[in-house]
Amino acid sequence: xxxxxxxxxxxxxxxxxxxxxxxxxxxxxxxxxxxxxxxxxxxxxxxxxxxxxxxxxxxxxxxxxxxxxxxxxxxxxxxxxxxxxxxxxxxxxxxxxxxxxxxxxxxxxxxxxxxxxxxxxxxxxxxxxxxxxxxxxxxxxxxxxxxxxxxxxxxxxxxxxxxxxxxxxxx
Amino acid sequence: xxxxxxxxxxxxxxxxxxxxxxxxxxxxxxxxxxxxxxxxxxxxxxxxxxxxxxxxxxxxxxxxxxxxxxxxxxxxxxxxxxxxxxxxxxxxxxxxxxxxxx
Numbered sequence: 131x132x133x134x135x136x137x138x139x140x141x142x143x144x145x146x147x148x149x150x151x152x153x154x155x156x157x158x159x160x161x162x163x164x165x166x167x168x169x170x171x172x173x174x175x176x177x178x179x180x181x182x183x184x185x186x187x188x189x190x191x192x193x194x195x196x197x198x199x200x201x202x203x204x205x206x207x208x209x210x211x212x213x214x215x216x217x218x219x220x221x222x223x224x225x226x227x228x229x230x231x232x233x234x235x236x237x238x239x240x241x242x243x244x245x246x247x248x249x250x251x252x253x254x255x256x257x258x259x260x261x262x263x264x265x266x267x268x269x270x271x272x273x274x275x276x277x278x279x280x281x282x283x284x285x286x287x288x289x290x291x292x293x294x295x296x297x298x299x300x301x
Numbered sequence: 302x303x304x305x306x307x308x309x310x311x312x313x314x315x316x317x318x319x320x321x322x323x324x325x326x327x328x329x330x331x332x333x334x335x336x337x338x339x340x341x342x343x344x345x346x347x348x349x350x351x352x353x354x355x356x357x358x359x360x361x362x363x364x365x366x367x368x369x370x371x372x373x374x375x376x377x378x379x380x381x382x383x384x385x386x387x388x389x390x391x392x393x394x395x396x397x398x399x400x401x402x403x
Binding site for chain 1: 302304305306307308310314317319324325326327328331333335337344345348349352354358363365366370371372377378380382383384387393
């Protein structure tokens, strides 16, 4: 059995994702949860890079890791006070087991479906998606081209910025 | 080449960890962090399906890009709301936020 570099990288990324996503939802300190989420997002970006979607990985790094995590850390520091940690609030046992069992059942069902389903033939082409292809597809109006969602996303971002400022400003 | 199913299993695990966190966390910010896990798992799925099953198109990749943008929007607005809630009520634990009931 030969182990390729792809497999090794995938195993490392998968382990990082699994371990740190569990830590994200089980740690009792909020700031640590945000830091563990950062590692999960890094590993997700690594998966995109492994799939040869460098553009997507770069977007993930810039928007998620550089933007959203910073936003979270800021808001955690803005809203932190002595008894905000989850330590001070005991989760009821019933709620804990409800969450655990429903998540486990959902995972088992989905894993069963994934492993049992026969997908169409899988192909993996090495090589980067060319940047001009991405640019033409995102700014074109033909079939499989995405100018309208792109514009909508810009409008949505504008609305979100205005909305966030209106909501959060001091009166 | 790693078979596609392994990626899907990892992202499924990540998604249900997020669901578990959504059920059990008691702080608005940690609940939001769990939601981010779910959203990210979906993004990975889009990219993996695109790469392995339809490598000649780019739909999955663009949906992931737009979905990342949507998550940024969602996080920004939700965090603004949470900060306002904290400013008004000095509390962001979901068990304490029952003012609308009165």
